[in-house]
Amino acid sequence: MSYQIAVLSGDGIGPEVMAEARKVLNAVETRFGLDIQYTEFDVGGIAIDNHGCPLPDATLKGCEAADTILFGSVGGPKWENLPPNDQPERGALLPLRGHFELFCNLRPAKLHDGLEHMSPLRSDISARGFDVLCVRELTGGIYFGKPKGRQGEGDDEEAFDTMRYSRREISRIARIAFEAARGRKNKVTSVDKANVLACSVLWRQVVEEVAKDFPDVTLEHIYIDNATMQLLRRPDEFDVMLCSNLFGDILSDEIAMLTGSMGLLSSASMNSTGFGLFEPAGGSAPDIAGQGIANPVAQILSAALMLRHSLKQEEAASAIERAVTKALASGYLTSELLAADKRSEAKSTAQMGDFIAQAI
Amino acid sequence: MSYQIAVLSGDGIGPEVMAEARKVLNAVETRFGLDIQYTEFDVGGIAIDNHGCPLPDATLKGCEAADTILFGSVGGPKWENLPPNDQPERGALLPLRGHFELFCNLRPAKLHDGLEHMSPLRSDISARGFDVLCVRELTGGIYFGKPKGRQGEGDDEEAFDTMRYSRREISRIARIAFEAARGRKNKVTSVDKANVLACSVLWRQVVEEVAKDFPDVTLEHIYIDNATMQLLRRPDEFDVMLCSNLFGDILSDEIAMLTGSMGLLSSASMNSTGFGLFEPAGGSAPDIAGQGIANPVAQILSAALMLRHSLKQEEAASAIERAVTKALASGYLTSELLAADKRSEAKSTAQMGDFIAQAI
Ligand SMILES: CC(C)[C@H](C(=O)O)[C@@H](O)C(=O)O
Ligand SMILES: CC(C)[C@H](C(=O)O)[C@@H](O)C(=O)O
Secondary structure, three states: OOEEEEEEEEEOOHHHHHHHHHHHHHHHHHHHOOOEEEEEEOOOOOHHHHHOOOHHHHHHHHHOOOOEEEEOOOOOOOHOOHHHHHHHHHHHHHHHHHOOOEEEEEEEHHHHHHHHHHHHHHHHOOOOOOOEEEEEEEOOOOOOOOOOOOOOOHHHEEEEEEEEEHHHHHHHHHHHHHHHEEEOOOOEEOOOOOOOOOOOOOOOOHHHHHOOOOOOOOEEEEEEHHHHHHHHHHHOOOOOOEEEEEHHHHHHHHHHHHHHOHHHOOEEEEEOOOOOOEEOOOOOHHHHHOOOOOOOOHHHHHHHHHHHOOOOHHHHHHHHHHHHHHHHOOOOOHHOOOOOHHHHHHOHHHHHHHHHHOOO | EEEEEEEEEEEEOHHHHHHHHHHHHHHHHHHHOOEEEEEOOOHHHHHHHHHHHOHHHHHHHHHHHOOEEEEEOOOOOOOOOOOOHHHHHHHHHHHHHHHOOOOEEEEEEEEEOOOOHHHHOOHHOOOOEEEEEEEOOOOOHOOOOOOOHHHHHHHHHHEEEEEEHHHHHHHHHHHHHHHHHHHEEEEEEEEEOOOOHHHHHHHHHHHHHHHOOOOOOOEEEEHHHHHHHHHHOOOHHOEEEEEEEEEEHHHHHHHHHHHHOOOHHEEEEOOOOOOEEEEEEEOOOOOHOOOOOOHOOOOHHHHHHHHHHOOOHHHHHHHHHHHHHHHHHOOOOOOOOOOOHHHHOOHHHHHHHHHHHHHH
């Protein structure tokens, strides 16, 4: 099997963790007899520096020609004061999501055995563990709804955004949540604000309809304000959380922080043809870039998600995930996951990549 | 001084905690020579049962005739399956906020000394304590923006909501946040999603302009997704958080849960004339209603906020707050604030009210 991957490493720690993901992918190629071709393109801040915009035409064309996108991370202090539309994150990610209609965003987050102390939750709560998959709608809602803009003058000047969802948009993401629940704990919690938003009333209705096709999956509805609260008290009672674009943005970050180990979390953004963008959940971490201490696991797990969801290489994906679990279980950890007095045992970015590649 | 208060006790534990707030207000009347008249009106579920709607005309008229509103809590399983618009919470609270233009919502939340173990946060984080005032815009944004509705048919049927903010709306709530910061730690953190929403770009701009009149107050901006995360890691670094209607709904609940003692939190919703609605942050808790075990402190502190903000009786307000602090510091606690093995020492709803009234 032969594949074309567009590699968009981006800024900060992006390039260094991407190098480790490539190591691991090389190991997987050999072991499973795959043929993967990589083409690198600039994105984010480095693309602003080199080409004047965060998502140059050549990058977009390169992604179009590829089977899928492996993404690093973008942004940093250098580009922070640009107008919002020109900034690396929003100027690269939103157009990519829109252009390829990557409506389905999967953000898995679990508390790893032995890393409970990293969670900001009270020890009796984190001791129960949790394993949540956030399924976020990514090309609709208030992110892309029209009209959006400004009008009027002086004190009357106003800005407006439109939250908009069609039955079609809601049911396609809902189906994905229910299907995902079947491979997990058979529970979907749909997050909305149906006591205030017309979009949420339709959302709840369509989710109920889709649920009829999944009688084996339990469905619950929860208001977004209550969801942010209950995740703090009983995260172990959630399985799949189904969210609109804005609520998924907020909740998936809350859940990521609850694991306390952002360097381990990856995410998949896909369209209906299987084309996707796979990226770590954390940011470009400019403060630790170039020191060889960044955790490459999130980037490596993004490659696993890419193999599973875009390239349909389930065995190769699982092999990577097993190798990562083995590394963590052997106490093979980068410094941010170690208590201050254990930091001397920390592994470097490259050591992590080597260990995981060898374990394949 | 003579005042007219509209008392809307509502459902669940509402009436029983309101009875204790009245006890405490009576003590304050005597001590400070005030003359407070109370008129009770149905609201929420009980109003649906007695009059067919959650906010009857008589209740609205009664509120109009009063100097201010002391509110209990509304809702319960009995009315949960009504259409959203007819439900107790949304059918009573939103029209009251809109009708009286209660644009300014203050939600103070702090971790009380000795109650750190109630917080769902890890002990080293809760040990640092926190004291956050959430200032939430309450009559604009996506809650009230027009158009809002549905159109189309079949798979194309869609729903839409409009988020809308004018300079005037943003600057009046921003001023309140900056003024509040002056009596606290001189820091305002403005919460938005300026990398996606046109409303947030205007929000950030107007907040910057207002900040110029408060050179002594430090201003920071934070994205809503990042705010939900940072509150988990370093809640002690926040002071005043300034939020739009939707983001304030979400964040204020997260912060309330972080205290772990919802029964102690109250909130104030006010308009520009000083008229307001004062209520506990927690819900109607139908599961414990009628057992005499509900914590009346949030309702009692709502009365204090009412005295301070609507009736301008600062001394009386402080006297209540001191009495509450005394009760808590003496270990005078209702059962939900006690560890399982200490529940036998729990005070009843009425005992709490008596102690606080006597301490005035
Ligand atoms: C950078 C930003 C536009 C983006 C979003 O809000 O979706 C980010 O927060 C994310 O969650 O991927
Ligand atoms: C009941 C609901 C409409 C309300 C809101 O969303 O504002 C509630 O959650 C609140 O925060 O007071």
